[in-house]
Amino acid sequence: MQHTLKSGHAVGGASGGERRSQQRPPLGLRTRTPLQQQQQRFVITRVAQIERPAVVDVESLPRPAPVTVERPRAVDQEISTLCEIWPRNAARFGNLTAIKDPHQEGSPELTFSQLNAAINDFAAGLQGLGLQQYDKVALFSENSCHWLVADGAILTCGGADVVRGATAPPEELLYIAQHSGSTGMVVQDAATLDRLLAAVALHVEHHEGNPLEAMRFVVLLWGEPTPAQAAALGCPVLPYAEVLGRGVQRRLAGGFRPADVRPQDLATLVYTSGTTGHPKGVQLTHDNLAYQVRNLSSVINITPGDQVLSLLPPWHIYERTCSYYVLHEGAQQTYTNVRRLRDDLTAFPPDHLVCVPLVLDTLHSRVRQKLATASAARAAIATALLAAGAAYVRARRVAEGLSVQHALPAKGAEAGGMAAYVRRWVDVVSAALLSAVLAPLQALASKLVYSKIREALGVRKTVISGGGSLAAHLDDFFEAIGVPVLNGWGLTETSPVLACRRSIVPGQNIRGSVGIPVPGTQVRVVDPETLAPLPAGRQGLVLARGPGVMQGYFRDPEATAKVFRAGDGWFDTGDLGWVAPSGVPLSRCGGHLVLSGRAKDTIVLSSGKNVEPQPIEDAVAASTLIKYVVLLGQDKRELGALVWPDEDALAASPELSALSPHDLEDRLTAEVTRLNGARPDYHPFDHVAHIGVVRTPLSVDDGTLTRTMKPRRPEIMKVHRAVADHLLHRLRG
Known part of the structure; x- marks a missing residue:
């Protein structure tokens, strides 16, 4: 029978009502240094021959008149556009701190009222520079409070931002700016703009034109522009503070009015990392993203005043949507980065941490490395207790019917054999006895070991993991120490969350799964070739349909048609998976989605066997000696693996660092064999016959890692072609 999975909850819709107009509060920071006080006095200078006003003291100006929005909505009703978040929050949460940016100059902090005012001021400033409704603005920057203000301002003007990171290759940024038709640009700083201008100069030198010739203005979020930059671009180049100052004046003069933004209007173009050729521009509307904000409360409960660390880049739609949601709920967001995360977990302990699996793997590895430096006796005790804890939570899942390994009918049950049911019953009883035996050890470990680990990690309530596959050993570890991890799944094209494990309802955080669909979203598993629906429990290609699914790829009808080839609004996610069937005896996993890999990554051996690399790679990554694994073996009789050792772990061990x-x-091969063979669903044809050890690290800069730190196979095969070819020659053909 056909199996289509969807949530049983209704999706909140838009409704009428009048949005309350907001009085502009003082723009100043809550605690000002002399430098911050100086930055609030905007001396407007001449750039690119644009006439500027005289010196403006923002604090001395009278407050602008309240802004009346033409699309009125009551503050206590659900949002239909992203623009409604900020005035709504100013009314609801007012003087609660919204954002902290401790690692930027002056350590800015803004309350919800100040954030709303800054967005309106910046929007007015952009309007004065010529930004019109439906224009596109390239926003090339990393995460910061200024990024959030610029994003909110562009959308308030009725524009759409075209987002990418400042560290992306300049040629990629120029392509995105030109392909999107952006007429304005907001960049991180002068250094980012210099890199772009150097790339532009090469285009001009080779008579390829100027990719930035359409720009009407450029804004730097941090720092000051140089006169040479304005001269090179031929348009105004302004610092963030000056745009704010111009906006204040424009609002005072009554020249600013927010655009009449509709749910179906384009909110953002997010260019995905292309594995071949140029990246594709994903078109997401206000309705796509507002749908996520309205419905993520079904996944996790955020309360006003909760602390959240913002770690990931804002141009990654996963971070961006989560940021909208946590701020919408009145939480306080503190900006951090990978380099400072360890210290910030202590300095700003979060109630919730939004991250990718690599962050969890890094935290887990640090715990292991810390144990390795303890005395032999302490290390042995702690290691034994961690192993017992992992065994305990695995047994408890089976006993409680929450194990995906027992989510399918027992083999032989289809034929009505009682023996299959007896075997399943024996498994459950055995697991219950084992968990009962291990329970005292788990309690002891929680007191002696886990409490210290939780304190060191700093997360008080929940970790939300997305953007990649979460390895089973990480699920075991964090569940054992008492830190709930909610693993979600989605794509840029789906805004992104399609499904997620839940913490609100007991028994909904099924480890090994990606949970159930977000309310209003449907998931269907089909045959990859025929697209015919498959019954629950059968692996196939996963399709999705719902309010979060994109409108299509910008100016790329062929790519759009390809991902919607199933028709009727069904989007091809490219993921393989299966839905746990309902009614399986002794299982409570019914309806939960389990992913098994990417369709394009499937390795077909010469025997005809299909191997999904992801489960094997995730299992092997549990080794403290291994950082990354990439499986090879297409059209071979056996599998091989490129292995990147964990260089920190090798350096910390005199024994390992002395190995030839x-x-x-040989040592890493033994690790691969041990961990691969220990998988519950291991088959003999999954055996990895040979490995190739690679000591050159993977990197975002050379394209071998995605921006969310996942290995990118096509680029790896290019950059490490020699090692890969040597390994393939060793495999039996």
């Missing part, structure tokens, strides 16, 4: 290349390969 041949001995290191």
